[in-house]
Amino acid sequence: MSIIAGYIMPHPPIIIDKIGKEDILVVKKTKDAMEKIANDIKEMKPDTIIVITPHGTIFSDAYTINYKDSLYGNLRTFGYEDIELKKENEISLVEEIFAESLLENIPIAKLDDDLVKRFNITCEIDHGIIVPLYYIEKVYSDYNLIHINYSGLSYNEHYKFGMAIRRACENINKKIVLIASGDLSHKLSNNGPYSYAEEGVQFDKAIINYLKEKDIRSILNMDVDFVNKASECGKRSIDTLLGTLDGYDYESEILSYEGPFGVGYGVVSFKNFIQNNSKKIYDVLLNDEMIKHKKIVENEDKYVKLARTTIEEYIKNGKKIDVDNMDLPVEMFDYRAGVFISIKKHSLLRGCIGTTGMGMEKNIAKEIVRNAIEASTKDPRFNEIEEYELNNLVISVDILEKSEKVNDLNELDVKKYGIIVESGYKRGLLLPNLDGVDTVEKQLDIVLRKAGINKTEDYTVEKFRVTRHK
Numbered sequence: 001m002s003i004i005a006g007y008i009m010p011h012p013p014i015i016i017d018k019i020g021k022e023d024i025l026v027v028k029k030t031k032d033a034m035e036k037i038a039n040d041i042k043e044m045k046p047d048t049i050i051v052i053t054p055h056g057t058i059f060s061d062a063y064t065i066n067y068k069d070s071l072y073g074n075l076r077t078f079g080y081e082d083i084e085l086k087k088e089n090e091i092s093l094v095e096e097i098f099a100e101s102l103l104e105n106i107p108i109a110k111l112d113d114d115l116v117k118r119f120n121i122t123c124e125i126d127h128g129i130i131v132p133l134y135y136i137e138k139v140y141s142d143y144n145l146i147h148i149n150y151s152g153l154s155y156n157e158h159y160k161f162g163m164a165i166r167r168a169c170e171n172i173n174k175k176i177v178l179i180a181s182g183d184l185s186h187k188l189s190n191n192g193p194y195s196y197a198e199e200g201v202q203f204d205k206a207i208i209n210y211l212k213e214k215d216i217r218s219i220l221n222m223d224v225d226f227v228n229k230a231s232e233c234g235k236r237s238i239d240t241l242l243g244t245l246d247g248y249d250y251e252s253e254i255l256s257y258e259g260p261f262g263v264g265y266g267v268v269s270f271k272n273f274i275q276n277n278s279k280k281i282y283d284v285l286l287n288d289e290m291i292k293h294k295k296i297v298e299n300e301d302k303y304v305k306l307a308r309t310t311i312e313e314y315i316k317n318g319k320k321i322d323v324d325n326m327d328l329p330v331e332m333f334d335y336r337a338g339v340f341i342s343i344k345k346h347s348l349l350r351g352c353i354g355t356t357g358m359g360m361e362k363n364i365a366k367e368i369v370r371n372a373i374e375a376s377t378k379d380p381r382f383n384e385i386e387e388y389e390l391n392n393l394v395i396s397v398d399i400l401e402k403s404e405k406v407n408d409l410n411e412l413d414v415k416k417y418g419i420i421v422e423s424g425y426k427r428g429l430l431l432p433n434l435d436g437v438d439t440v441e442k443q444l445d446i447v448l449r450k451a452g453i454n455k456t457e458d459y460t461v462e463k464f465r466v467t468r469h470k
Helices: 019-042 091-101 113-118 127-139 156-171 197-210 218-221 223-228 236-245 282-300 301-319 364-377 387-392 441-450
Strands: 002-007 048-053 063-066 070-074 080-087 108-111 143-151 177-180 248-258 265-275 340-344 347-352 392-398 416-422 426-430 462-466 464-469
Touching: 002 019, 002 156, 002 236, 002 464, 019 080, 019 127, 019 265, 048 127, 048 218, 048 236, 070 127, 080 127, 080 143, 091 108, 091 143, 091 156, 108 113, 127 143, 127 282, 156 218, 156 236, 156 282, 177 236, 177 387, 197 218, 197 248, 197 265, 197 462, 218 236, 218 282, 282 387, 301 364, 301 392, 340 364, 347 364, 347 392, 364 392, 364 426, 387 392, 416 441, 426 441
Parallel strands: 002 177, 048 143, 048 177, 063 108
Antiparallel strands: 002 265, 063 143, 070 080, 248 265, 340 347, 340 392, 392 464, 416 426, 416 462
C-alpha cells in the first residue's frame, strides 16, 4: 500500500461552526470543499492520515516528526479549549519516514521528550492539523495520525522530503492520505491580518493556476522573495505534497478558492496515482537551481566576488586569501571603512557580521576578507557554513559611511539610513533597506531588542548610509 490521495487544505479556525458563527457563511465555498474531502476520505477509509503543518515547532534547518504515542491538541489559543483532537500516532510509519530521510541526508528530528526539554518547545498538535481534520472527524475517525512540521529549508528540499515520505509509505501495508495544511497569501486586502500587498494577489493567482495546469516545476521555481512578500504559510506544505507525486500521473481538482478576510484559502485534491517515470522532475529542479545560482554569481561585482572567493577558500581549504596582488578597484586599497557581510541561503539569513567606524583592517579589501570569514564561521546564531552549502549562498557587502547623531527621529528613513543605538555598554546596529522593515518604529524596535535595551531606558541613536553591493 501507499499514499492513496493527497489534499491541500487551509486551516482558518473561523471555518469551525462554533468559532465562525455567522461569518462561516462568508467561507461557504471552503466549507463545502472541506466537507467533500471528508466524505471522500470516509469512502476510502485510510488507515493513516499524515498532516504537514506550518504552525508547529519549525526549525530553520530540519523537519520535525512527532514521536509521541498519543497526539493531542486543542484550540485554546483561539479561546476554545474544548475544541480538541486526540489520535494515536502511527509509530511504525514515523520510523520509516525517519529512516528514509536519513538515507537521503534529509535533516529530520524526532519530536520526543528529549527534544521538547532541550528546546523548551511543545509537541502538541496545532490548529494547522486540528482545523483540516475537523470535518473529517465528523464522518470518519478510524485512523491513526502522523504530525510533521515543515522547515525553513528550500522548496526543492521539501520536494525531496516528499519523495522520501512516498518511499516510506510504500514500505508498510497501510492505506495513507496526506494533507498539506496551509493558507495562501495573508495580504489580499487591508482588512486582513496584514496590510494589502500586490504580491499577495499575484501569488494566489499564480499558484492556483500552476496547480490547475499541473505545472509543478513553476511552483518549485517561484521566486522566494516574491513568495515571502505574499506572506503565505502553505507553500512548503504544498511542495512536500508535490514531492510525493514525483514519478506519477494523477488527477487533480481545484475544489475551491476564495480570499475572504484578506487571506487566501485553496482546497485541492490529488487522486488516482499511476506510476510514470517520465514524470520524475527532481533532477530537472536541481538543474534549474544551479542555473539560477550561476546567474547570480555572474552578476556579482568585485566587492561581492571577493567576499565569495574568501568564503569558498576558507571553508574548503581553511586558508585566508591574500588580497595584495589581486585585481581590485583602487578604492578598495586606498580607503578604510566599516564593512558588513550578509549571507543568505534560500532567502533566509545564514550569517551576518560586520564592523563600524573605520573598520579593523588597513583597507576595505582586507576588511571584506576579515568579515566574510567571520560571517561564515563566527556568527553565534548559526553553525559554520559547510562546503555543501556554498552553491546556495547569496552574498551582499555593505560599505558603511561615518555615522552621525540623531536628535529627532523624523531624520530617519528606513530605506536610506541604518541606525545604531547605544546605552552604556549595550549597543546594537541595523542595516538600512531590509526586507520587512518598512517603518522607523519597526526599525527602532528591532535594533533595541538586538541591543537588549528597554524602550524606557536612556539611549542614543546614530544614523548612517551604506553602499550596498549585491
